Amino acid sequence: MSLPGKRDSFGSKFGIIAAAAGSAVGLGNIWKFPYITGQNGGGAFLLIYLLCVLLLGVPVMISEFTIGRSGKRNVFGSFKSLAPDSPWYFVGIMGVVAAFVILSFYSAVAGWTLEYIVKSLTIGFGNQSTGELSKAFSSFLAHPLRPVIWQLLFMLLTALIVVGGIKNGIERYNKFLMPILVFFLLLLCVRSVTLPGSEKGLSFLFKPDFSRVNIKTILFAMGQAFFSLSLGMGALITYASYFRKTDNLGRTAMTVSLADTMIAILAGVVIFPAVFSFNIEPTAGPSLVFITLPEIFSHLPLGNLFGLVFFILLAVAALTSTVSVLEVVVAYFSEELGISRKKATVLASVSISILGIFASLSFGPLSSFKLFGKSIFDLLDFIASNILLPGGGLLIVIFVGWYLNGKFVLNEVSNSGELKVKYFPVYLFIVRFIAPVAIAAIFIYSVFYGSLG
Numbered sequence: 278m279s280l281p282g283k284r285d286s287f288g289s290k291f292g293i294i295a296a297a298a299g300s301a302v303g304l305g306n307i308w309k310f311p312y313i314t315g316q317n318g319g320g321a322f323l324l325i326y327l328l329c330v331l332l333l334g335v336p337v338m339i340s341e342f343t344i345g346r347s348g349k350r351n352v353f354g355s356f357k358s359l360a361p362d363s364p365w366y367f368v369g370i371m372g373v374v375a376a377f378v379i380l381s382f383y384s385a386v387a388g389w390t391l392e393y394i395v396k397s398l399t400i401g402f403g404n405q406s407t408g409e410l411s412k413a414f415s416s417f418l419a420h421p422l423r424p425v426i427w428q429l430l431f432m433l434l435t436a437l438i439v440v441g442g443i444k445n446g447i448e449r450y451n452k453f454l455m456p457i458l459v460f461f462l463l464l465l466c467v468r469s470v471t472l473p474g475s476e477k478g479l480s481f482l483f484k485p486d487f488s489r490v491n492i493k494t495i496l497f498a499m500g501q502a503f504f505s506l507s508l509g510m511g512a513l514i515t516y517a518s519y520f521r522k523t524d525n526l527g528r529t530a531m532t533v534s535l536a537d538t539m540i541a542i543l544a545g546v547v548i549f550p551a552v553f554s555f556n557i558e559p560t561a562g563p564s565l566v567f568i569t570l571p572e573i574f575s576h577l578p579l580g581n582l583f584g585l586v587f588f589i590l591l592a593v594a595a596l597t598s599t600v601s602v603l604e605v606v607v608a609y610f611s612e613e614l615g616i617s618r619k620k621a622t623v624l625a626s627v628s629i630s631i632l633g634i635f636a637s638l639s640f641g642p643l644s645s646f647k648l649f650g651k652s653i654f655d656l657l658d659f660i661a662s663n664i665l666l667p668g669g670g671l672l673i674v675i676f677v678g679w680y681l682n683g684k685f686v687l688n689e690v691s692n693s694g695e696l697k698v699k700y701f702p703v704y705l706f707i708v709r710f711i712a713p714v715a716i717a718a719i720f721i722y723s724v725f726y727g728s729l730g
């Protein structure tokens with residue numbers, strides 16, 4: 278089944294952090310987090326989100342790392358090697374399916390960022406009213422070819438990185454792209470907080486207003502924490518299978534979660550002060566980044582330059598995430614079908630792109646085609662974000678908390694006793710009792726009551 282010979286691995290601590298944070302930091306942080314925060318009351322949502330990351334996100338991430346590094350294979354193979362002769366490999370299959378589905382719609386939105394990079398370089402955003410900007414966005418989406426071409430180009434970029442392998446592809450590009458991302462983000466933060474009237478935006482983001490909080494807000498925050506940290510489908514199981522025996526799983530999970538959360542907050546610091554400074558409603562929803570922000574760029578001195586920086590930032594964030602999702606499928610194909618990485622990359626990216634084209638076209642020529650009352654894009658998003666990710670996350674914590682032996686897990690997170698893991702009892706308690714209940718709540722709610730975002 279698996280290929281004989283030496284498995285690729287990461288070469289440095291920074292490479293691991295950059296790659297795992299690269300997976301986590303994506304459209305979820307810079308596109309979704311600000312608009313979900315905007316719609317759910319700002320500061321209060323942020324506070325609940327932080328609790329979800331700490332109490333749920335970090336333990337689930339450690340669990341994924343544990344499965345991957347001890348399983349030493351792709352997500353399917355890792356379950357198969359840790360639980361031979363049992364149906365647990367099914368969780369691995371779910372992960373591969375989730376990766377396939379997520380990439381098909383995620384690459385569509387990622388492609389839009391390329392259109393907007395070109396827009397900032399060519400016609401720019403100047404002198405256009407909100408009506409015009411919003412019409413430009415919807416006519417771009419309705420175009421039968423443009424979004425598809427950008428999406429395919431984005432898939433090609435992703436495939437070119439993945440085909441290079443771990444050390445020479447994924448690690449190398451993340452080490453280079455993540456610092457650029459942080460630099461661009463800080464640059465935009467400085468611009469935004471120095472706008473007149475920016476304090477209102479900051480107080481919206483940081484001052485909690487608990488009157489807007491209800492059970493739905495909490496479930497939303499948990500769902501968003503899951504998606505943002507790339508949990509639930511084995512992206513981090515796959516990456517962890519390339520970690521070295523000396524890497525500290527607990528510390529890596531903390532660092533990556535902290536980085537992901539900081540970047541989401543900084544994205545909020547870029548967006549809300551600007552939104553308030555120009556008296557725009559912060560609750561615009563998914564169009565916040567593609568209509569509201571261009572409106573701000575159109576009024577700003579050097580607006581096209583800041584627009585360019587912003588959309589490059591968004592594209593880079595998306596690219597380091599799509600790479601991690603494609604790697605799940607590529608590792609599975611190459612190890613389980615016994616084919617070369619090159620063949621596996623072509624097979625995975627072509628087949629995902631075919632499904633992806635339908636996701637893209639569902640904003641245009643296929644917009645009237647509905648299944649279960651949803652467009653193809655929304656249906657794929659729903660299946661992945663509301664069923665496969667929470668379902669996978671639930672099974673992952675049950676697997677680590679109840680199927681694997683506690684001593685085995687301790688041995689893995691402590692690097693065979695090399696590290697002192699003081700928090701271990703707390704970790705085990707969360708993974709056994711708190712996480713399954715919390716994730717089951719998100720799962721049930723999101724399956725029965727529709728989209729959590």
Ligand code: TRP
Pocket residue numbers: 300301302303304305306379503504505506507508509510512598599601602666
């Ligand atoms: N976390 C990424 C984001 O915030 C998206 C992503 C990458 C993802 N890999 C994932 C989401 C795996 C869920 C599962 O945009």
